[in-house]
Structures are given as structure tokens and as C-alpha cells.
Amino acid sequence: MLQIKNIEKYYGNKNNVTKALDRISFDVSDGEFIAIMGASGSGKTTLLNCISTIDTVSAGDILLQGENIAKLSAEELAGFRREKLGFVFQDCNLLDTLTIEENIGLALSLNHADPHKVRKKVEEIAEKLEIADILDKFPYQVSGGQKQRAACARGMAAGQSLLLADEPTGALDSRASKNLLEIMTRMNQEMNVTILMVTHDAYSAGYAKRVLFLKDGRLFSELLRGERSRSVFYHEILDILALLGGDISDVI
Numbered sequence: 001m002l003q004i005k006n007i008e009k010y011y012g013n014k015n016n017v018t019k020a021l022d023r024i025s026f027d028v029s030d031g032e033f034i035a036i037m038g039a040s041g042s043g044k045t046t047l048l049n050c051i052s053t054i055d056t057v058s059a060g061d062i063l064l065q066g067e068n069i070a071k072l073s074a075e076e077l078a079g080f081r082r083e084k085l086g087f088v089f090q091d092c093n094l095l096d097t098l099t100i101e102e103n104i105g106l107a108l109s110l111n112h113a114d115p116h117k118v119r120k121k122v123e124e125i126a127e128k129l130e131i132a133d134i135l136d137k138f139p140y141q142v143s144g145g146q147k148q149r150a151a152c153a154r155g156m157a158a159g160q161s162l163l164l165a166d167e168p169t170g171a172l173d174s175r176a177s178k179n180l181l182e183i184m185t186r187m188n189q190e191m192n193v194t195i196l197m198v199t200h201d202a203y204s205a206g207y208a209k210r211v212l213f214l215k216d217g218r219l220f221s222e223l224l225r226g227e228r229s230r231s232v233f234y235h236e237i238l239d240i241l242a243l244l245g246g247d248i249s250d251v252i
Helices: 042-051 074-084 100-104 106-110 116-127 142-157 174-190 232-245
Strands: 002-013 017-029 032-036 059-064 086-090 162-166 194-196 210-215 218-224
Touching: 002 042, 017 042, 017 059, 017 218, 032 042, 032 174, 042 142, 042 162, 042 194, 074 086, 074 106, 086 142, 100 106, 100 116, 100 142, 106 116, 106 142, 116 162, 116 174, 142 162, 142 174, 162 174, 174 194, 218 232
Parallel strands: 032 194, 032 210, 086 162, 162 194
Antiparallel strands: 002 017, 002 059, 210 218
8 A cells, every 4th residue: 555665854954964764665555553663753753744745755755555645746735635644643633613523524525525425424434433422512522532533533534545643642541542542443453444653652552563663764673463462562562662772761
């Protein structure tokens, strides 16, 4: 589904250049659930921003379903984001003036979809994500965990092929975090949603099928879960984080 080919990202000017990403390459298969970890400044959020087209790469290629998104025009990017990418960020980014139902169906409405079909699609996804009972409420009327599930639903309502999540549990308590991660796991397993999640949290990363570790803008290591339990995988993640060096509390 997704191919990252030797991407580089520089910030600054000639006299003061920072290399945020250094020749990173990896592939993401359809239906994978991948976590990206690393200390602050390792490049993980920059990587996600480049994949999501929020930022642009300085060199290299990013191909989603064979299409090089690094080469798209501004107009093409706008349509690409609406139709193929779903976003879930720490602050949810829901619109306070719209109901949960309207937020979830926003991308469909912007694409001028039939209102009756939009409502049916929203209700189907909301039922699967266990938020059907809050569709008529506004974001300020629901919990943080419910808002994040609404953000997940919004990300998938238009049939997007890839869900990008940046610290989705960062603002949630432990119970809400667990509920959200279980919902995301169900989305991955039952709806075949491909998920790429940036996280500082080893517990959250333990829900993924594969973890990529970044250090100083480079791909440091990767870990496949296979048939191991989430508990065993979690401790293996901690072992890799220890190898990264520095203050482990900065990355878990």
C-alpha cells in the first residue's frame, strides 16, 4: 500500500541546516498496524507529517497505492487528503460547531455525497466504534475517548485507505487509552484499516503488529510481533527503547 523511498527532510537555511529525516525507507502492506517510536527529536512526527502531506520531503519519494504523493500539486493534494487519508491527532481536531455526526460525515459532505447515504455510512461506522449514542451531541458534550473514536470514524467515513494517528492516546487517561486502542485494533482486524501510529507510549505500541524505531532521523530498528502476546511484545519494545539510549522516560 505505502512505499517510503529514501526520504530526507531538511529545515533551516544554508548557515544552519537541520536534517530531520535521513534516507528513511520502508514499506507498509495493506491491513498492517504499525507504530513509530523514538525519543523527542528523532523525526517520528516529521515522518508522519510528510506521509500525511502536511509537510513536504526534501528528497525521496512517498508512494501510496503507486501514486507519488511527493509530486502532487496543491489542488491534487487537497483531493488526495479527502479521499485517501484519515487523520487522528492528540487534540482530535473536531469542529466544535458541528455535531459528532456532522464531524464524522464532513469529508463525504465536502465531496457532495447524497445526504441520506452520508447518514447511513456515518451510522454504520459509529455503531462499530461504539459511539452511535452520541451522534447528536457536540464535541464539548462528550469525553476525550469518545472524541477520539469520533476522529477515527471521521477518518474512515469516506473510505480512506490509510489511517494516520499522531499520539492518539496522549491526552487520554489509561482507561480511555485502552478503549481507543482496542477500537483501533478492531478497525484493523475487522475493517482491514491500515494504521500508522506515532506514539511515545510502549503500552500503546504493543497493540501494533510492527514497531519502527527512529533515532536521529534514521530508522534504528524494527520489531515484528508475530504470534507473541501483547505483554511479551511490550517488554521487547522496552528492550529496544533501552538500546536507543538516553532517558527511557522520554520515549515511553
